[in-house]
Amino acid sequence: MRDATQANLDRVLQSGGIKLGRAQHDRLGWLVGQYGAPTLDGVPNGRHNGVIILEEPPSGAAAELLYRSLNPACAVVIPRSENPGFDFLKSKLTEFGTVGPCGADGPHEMWWGGIGWSRFLAAADASTLRPRIVSCHPRGGDETASLRLRHSLERLQLDCHIEPIDTQLDDRLLCFEKAEFMTRMWNTYREPLLFVDAGATMREAPLLPSFLGCDVALHKWNRWEMSARTLYLGRSARAERLLRAWQQIAAAYPAIWEGYLLDQAWSLTSSQVPLDTVWLPRSYHALQGDLGASRATILHDQQTTTLELGPDPGFAGIVRAARRAGRTGARDAFMVMTSKAETGGGIAVILRDISASDAAAVAATVEAVTGAYAADCGGYGRLELSLCAWQDDVGAAREAAGLARYRILEIAPGQRIANDFFAAHASDDAVMTARRRFS
Template identity: 85%
Template structure:
């Protein structure tokens, strides 16, 4: 991107009141370089190319008109995509990725998508960054599949590490065993890592994630269940945070389905660092019986009807909805901020009624809360901000905060948030404590 283009983009974002953190701006700059000049636009007039930045949700006829007007030469960026009001439009588009909130400097989640993967899939072949393919199989597993995978990787001139590992069970690998293997590979090699199951067949070099230059890339089975069968890890500190969080959760809960543990690790990490996530297309996670299996990049040795990827029918519906839209759900903290001065107490701020409120008011309140905490934390060492659409969400967020013994504050969109918001509540807490000690 030239200095002139960057300057034009700076002015456009400033005019539109859009605040982006460094990681989000890097992704937007990359998209502008790929697609062309950005605009704020509701219904493009048959645009042939360019980046369209949406500030307000579209629904009903407006969303349909917007969708029909797009071409594969357009990218759509939603810089405040944590708002459920955008979910309907997202469901009509191809979801490329998300970049998590960046604290007070970029206090929103950024979503990007478009019409199909064709543009990226064709360009990925020219990627100069090539991942190391890693895979493992259980101690009682068949080495034939591993040998076949290694042969394919040699044909594509891709470096690899395929290993038989000691496992608790002869016929399968538990989540903590896979996570420990990935951490070991992370420490051993310096390239980006792409994990694929040993029984997979590669029909072409899987270069899309490294071409996109993200922190992590994975496929969402049924659009919401995170799968660990294809998992890309870029060489960033944010990726390392995700990997270690996944390892810790897997070690603590070894009996829980690995996709759910990865989901929770993603939620925790995205709330604390601006994780740049790519949601891989089905061609990177095809199963036997898929209509497009012959055109797949990675074909896994499973039938399309397999239940292995989603063994938990009780998975909370509220989380399913959020994952389909590539965002955190109300039962997860949207954003976590920590103060420079370490203190033991934390505060949970619950922003309620976000679905029934104007998107601009919700965004402004998020910015006001994070800005106030950055200016004066009031002695609270940790802030967890949760966005809740319904009263049930509020109850779940309150329960989670109570378990952590956090101070809980509930606010509404549009509510005035002064710069001393946290300091004043800390002072009220001190007065209340003094009255309890000295009635």
């Protein structure tokens, strides 16, 4: 039966010309096992279950029709979700998670969602894999909150590690201190880790992330600001990569608040490896006074403020729209690929006008660029591909690439990308260099 289901899924993907990397295929196969047979661009009838795979962004009316036809027994998967054309539909659905691009084999970002968390929350109760709860607080401060957390964990019979640590400030942790603590816990224990702030109370066993089997799980309050108050790390190399990136960025920028630093670590890691991310429901990040606080799994004792993101309002403009749609933003590299070239030089390819172009053309161009780099890197040790909807995004991407001293190429959706695309540009660069040398 499982082989037949897998064969059916592969046929559906092949009929739509959809390329998925291994991590993406595994997540989609898991969803099919949970929800039922997949259909391509279909609208479910009645109360049928199944996985709906969308190739093209629906219009406003079509998105509304699709949304009204769904029920909790349906899941929606968008294999090319980096395209902003899908943002409207995503805004109407509950966002479950994303899986980052997988290089030339799966050069797109896969998004999955549905109608509410009830199906997963009920199934997670039977999960046998339990995370270790870890937390820390400033040494010498009031330990009342951490004792309350410890008692709630003992009541639920959950393994935990809660300790006071030396901090620069007496009343709170800085981001690099939290990241260093998490790294130490990663090296100490072998089970999945779930960090919660010391002021939290555990109402129920937090089994959802381990049941879903993801690399990382966190909550976005206001649907876009990443919170480090509840942070799950599965025991995977990709989860460790996120943790190391967060630690390094936090150490380099200690004055910037943790929400933005975590956002940047997520963006960087997702561009390099197929990070399987789950966006946790509000019940895993509930605040005292919330309407649904009585049904919370994790209840935090302090209100979240914009100080957790940072005082610079420009941060919001940079990440807000993309994060609401579970995307890597235009100012970040959508995908990073590396080669074995000895030169080590980098090349930045900027794909412009993606909002004004046909979704199929954008997807085909992404596939052509990554395929050409995999076939012949042209001597460039690193490729960074950025997707830009507007001209100011192009300018920001150019500025970032220039600071890294990358060769910059700007292309448009539908542009022909030959297999020797990078080799040809490398040859042109060599000719120009020779001319300057002898002129």
